[in-house]
Amino acid sequence: MAAExxxxxxxxxxxxxxxxxxxxxLRAVLDTQPDLDxxxxxxxxxxxxxxxxxxxxxVAVLDVRMPKLDGLAATEAILAMPGxxxxxxxxxxxxxxxxxxxxxxxxxxxxxxxxxxPEEMISALRVVAxxxxxxxxxxxxxxxxxxxxxxxxxxxxxxxxxxxxxxREVLSLIAHARSNAEIAAxxxxxxxxxxxxxxRVLAKLGLRDRVxxxxxxxxxxxxxx
Numbered sequence: 440m441a442a443e444x445x446x447x448x449x450x451x452x453x454x455x456x457x458x459x460x461x462x463x464x465l466r467a468v469l470d471t472q473p474d475l476d477x478x479x480x481x482x483x484x485x486x487x488x489x490x491x492x493x494x495x496x497x498v499a500v501l502d503v504r505m506p507k508l509d510g511l512a513a514t515e516a517i518l519a520m521p522g523x524x525x526x527x528x529x530x531x532x533x534x535x536x537x538x539x540x541x542x543x544x545x546x547x548x549x550x551x552x553x554x555x556x557p558e559e560m561i562s563a564l565r566v567v568a569x570x571x572x573x574x575x576x577x578x579x580x581x582x583x584x585x586x587x588x589x590x591x592x593x594x595x596x597x598x599x600x601x602x603x604x605x606x607r608e609v610l611s612l613i614a615h616a617r618s619n620a621e622i623a624a625x626x627x628x629x630x631x632x633x634x635x636x637x638x639r640v641l642a643k644l645g646l647r648d649r650v651x652x653x654x655x656x657x658x659x660x661x662x663x664x
Contacts, residue, residue, distance in 0.1 A: 455487035484508030503531040614656035
């Protein structure tokens with residue numbers, strides 16, 4: 440259905456997983472969505488890199504454990520491509536903090552466990568495609584706690600001086616998982632104003648997305664659980 444209804448606004452997706460049954464099932468779910476177009480599916484990380492280089496899809500969905508090249512190494516290779524605009528959503532059956540850290544360091548925009556309901560997977564694809572980021576809720580609290588307990592007494596990095604006081608407020612609220620709507624309500628400003636502040640925070644600190652802003656805030660002692 441997706442291929443038949445695809446138009447210029449459809450999000451293109453590539454699937455990479457060495458389990459054919461999982462790939463087929465996920466593709467069947469994507470094919471029920473008129474705004475999602477699965478343009479390729481592959482069984483290993485090396486093929487995933489090649490197909491992203493050829494097709495430049497909006498989102499690449501990569502399993503962590505794949506032959507020839509694992510999903511995290513493939514993520515690094517994809518995001519290192521000149522002019523790359525493909526977002527990477529990493530999937531795994533392994534609920535391991537180390538995978539999350541490696542995925543984030545590699546530059547992935549999302550990390551999900553494979554056992555999430557289909558509607559959450561679809562939502563995640565749309566979130567990642569529009570430039571936001573996410574981590575599976577089941578690992579988010581552990582991720583934040585580990586960063587919070589492992590950091591040294593804060594030494595504020597010099598780039599923080601680039602932020603206005605309002606932008607620092609926004610960064611703190613992002614770190615505490617507030618949505619744009621919640622930040623707007625708390626600061627008594629419009630959502631478009633919040634989006635502008637968020638964009639400026641990310642640009643000034645050289646961060647890819649909101650997930651990396653959360654990690655940054657906890658790593659430097661700007662937020663606590």
